[in-house]
Amino acid sequence: MKKRQNFQIKLIEGTNITVKEFFELQFKAFGTWPLQRIDYKKNRLEMHNAFYHTGQSVTFRKIKSFCKKLNIPFEVGYTGWAFSEGVFVNLK
Numbered sequence: 001m002k003k004r005q006n007f008q009i010k011l012i013e014g015t016n017i018t019v020k021e022f023f024e025l026q027f028k029a030f031g032t033w034p035l036q037r038i039d040y041k042k043n044r045l046e047m048h049n050a051f052y053h054t055g056q057s058v059t060f061r062k063i064k065s066f067c068k069k070l071n072i073p074f075e076v077g078y079t080g081w082a083f084s085e086g087v088f089v090n091l092k
Contacts, residue, residue, distance in 0.1 A: 012045070013090040014073045019045065022072075022089075026058075029066055034058040035082060038091070045089045048082040063087045 010019050017025075019038070022045075026033055035048040051057045064087055067074045075088040 011092040012072055013092050015071065017070065017072070019091065022070075025070070026066065030056070030058045030062065032056045032058060034063055037081070043091050045091060046079055046082075046086050047089070048079075048084055048086045060085055060087070 012022055032052060034050045037046055039046055047063050049060050072089055076085060077088060079086055
């Protein structure tokens with residue numbers, strides 16, 4: 001049986017921020033979360049635009065700006081699951 005990885009204690013590459021802390025900071029900044037998932041094979045966090053019926057939105061531009069403010073290195077690219085451009089953050 002495979003052992004599940006605890007993503008919350010993983011660190012974001014180039015920082016001392018855990019994934020759990022990053023999620024909390026996102027919620028404080030946006031009031032919600034972008035679409036996101038962890039790709040365990042590539043060991044990275046993938047984030048995409050999110051628009052909610054409450055009028056809240058987390059755009060691609062907001063995600064990039066948020067990562068820049070925290071000095072988090074990121075890449076931009078496409079994934080098959082979201083069919084849109086996303087922000088990728090590598091994990092340690």
